[in-house]
Amino acid sequence: MSAAPEPEVIESGSDPRQSVQQRVFVVGAGIMGSGIAAQCAVAGYPVTLEDVNEEFARRGLAHAGRALDHAVKKGTLGPGDKEAAVARIDVAIGLRRVESAQIVIEAAPENLAMKRDVFRQIEEIAQPSALLASNTSSLPITSIAQELKDPGRLVGLHFFNPVLRMSLVELIPGHTTRPEVVEEARRFAVSLGKTVVTSRDTPGFVTTRALAVLLNEAAWMLYEGVAARDDIDTAYKLGFHHPMGPFELADLVGIDTALAILDVLWDGFRDPRYRACPLLRTMVAAKRFGRKSGEGFYKYPAPGAPG
Numbered sequence: 001m002s003a004a005p006e007p008e009v010i011e012s013g014s015d016p017r018q019s020v021q022q023r024v025f026v027v028g029a030g031i032m033g034s035g036i037a038a039q040c041a042v043a044g045y046p047v048t049l050e051d052v053n054e055e056f057a058r059r060g061l062a063h064a065g066r067a068l069d070h071a072v073k074k075g076t077l078g079p080g081d082k083e084a085a086v087a088r089i090d091v092a093i094g095l096r097r098v099e100s101a102q103i104v105i106e107a108a109p110e111n112l113a114m115k116r117d118v119f120r121q122i123e124e125i126a127q128p129s130a131l132l133a134s135n136t137s138s139l140p141i142t143s144i145a146q147e148l149k150d151p152g153r154l155v156g157l158h159f160f161n162p163v164l165r166m167s168l169v170e171l172i173p174g175h176t177t178r179p180e181v182v183e184e185a186r187r188f189a190v191s192l193g194k195t196v197v198t199s200r201d202t203p204g205f206v207t208t209r210a211l212a213v214l215l216n217e218a219a220w221m222l223y224e225g226v227a228a229r230d231d232i233d234t235a236y237k238l239g240f241h242h243p244m245g246p247f248e249l250a251d252l253v254g255i256d257t258a259l260a261i262l263d264v265l266w267d268g269f270r271d272p273r274y275r276a277c278p279l280l281r282t283m284v285a286a287k288r289f290g291r292k293s294g295e296g297f298y299k300y301p302a303p304g305a306p307g
Helices: 031-042 054-074 079-087 112-125 179-191 207-223 229-240 246-253 255-269 278-285
Strands: 008-010 024-027 047-051 089-093 103-106 131-134 154-158 168-173 195-198
Touching: 024 031, 031 047, 031 054, 031 079, 031 089, 047 054, 054 079, 054 089, 079 089, 103 112, 112 131, 131 179, 154 179, 168 179, 179 195, 207 229, 207 246, 207 255, 207 278, 229 246, 246 255, 255 278
Parallel strands: 024 047, 024 103, 047 089, 103 131, 131 154, 168 195
Antiparallel strands: 008 195, 154 168
C-alpha cells in the first residue's frame, strides 16, 4: 500500500472578489449549502441554490442572507457588497436548471446512497464540461463516484461552517479523478479566497477524522462522569485555546451529523477510536440535534424564533 502524500497547502489569492461569469449550482440549501452559496456570491459568481421544495430553498436563501448580514456587522463585508451578493443568488426546485451551471457543488446530507443518487441525476443533465464537486465531510469520493458513467469528473471540496468565516477548504481527489479536474477545483476554491489543503481519499480525510475523535472523547467523558459538561467545554477552550468547547461545537455541527460521521469512520476503519458514544445515539433518538433543533448539549431559541 502506498504511503499517504504530504498535505499540500496553497495560499488564497489576493483578490477573490473578482468578476466571474461561471454559474455555480449548489445542491442542498441547508446550513452548508446556503453558506457555500453566500461565499460564491461574495466572490462574484452567479449562484443557483437548490432544494427539493420551495420551503427548503427559500429557507436556505434566508440563511444565506443572515450569514451575509453577520459579515456586514463584523465589518468583513460592506453593505453594498452584501446587497450585490444577495442579488447574485436565485433558487431552484429540483435539478431542472443544473444544465445552466459550469460548477455544481453537492451539499446533501451525509448519506452515501443519497449522494450517489444525486450525482447520477446530475450527470444526466449537467454540461459534460461542468465541474462536479461534493462537499462531503467524511464519505470517500471514489465511493460516491462509483456508479457514475464518468467517475473521473467528480472531486471533493469540503467547506467548513460557517463558510464565510472559515478560510479552509479540503480538496479530495478520488482514485479516478482526472488531474485537470483537481486543478480546476483548486483554482475555484482559491478564487473564493480560501486556503486549500489536499487530502488522500480516505474516510474522514484530515479534519473530520481529528474532529470526530475530539467530539467523541468528550461525549465519553461526560457519559462516564469524568467531568460535567461545562467543565469539559472550559477545559478544551482554556487548555487548548479552542474557540469553543466540544459540546458547543457538536451542537453547531449537528449531533446527528457527528454521529453519522463517526459511523462512516467506524465502517471504514473498525477502529475503537470511532465507536460512537451511546450518549450521542440517545440524543439523536430524542431529536436533540443541537442548534438546528433548539436543543442538544445546550438549549437554544427555537428555530425561526427571535433571539
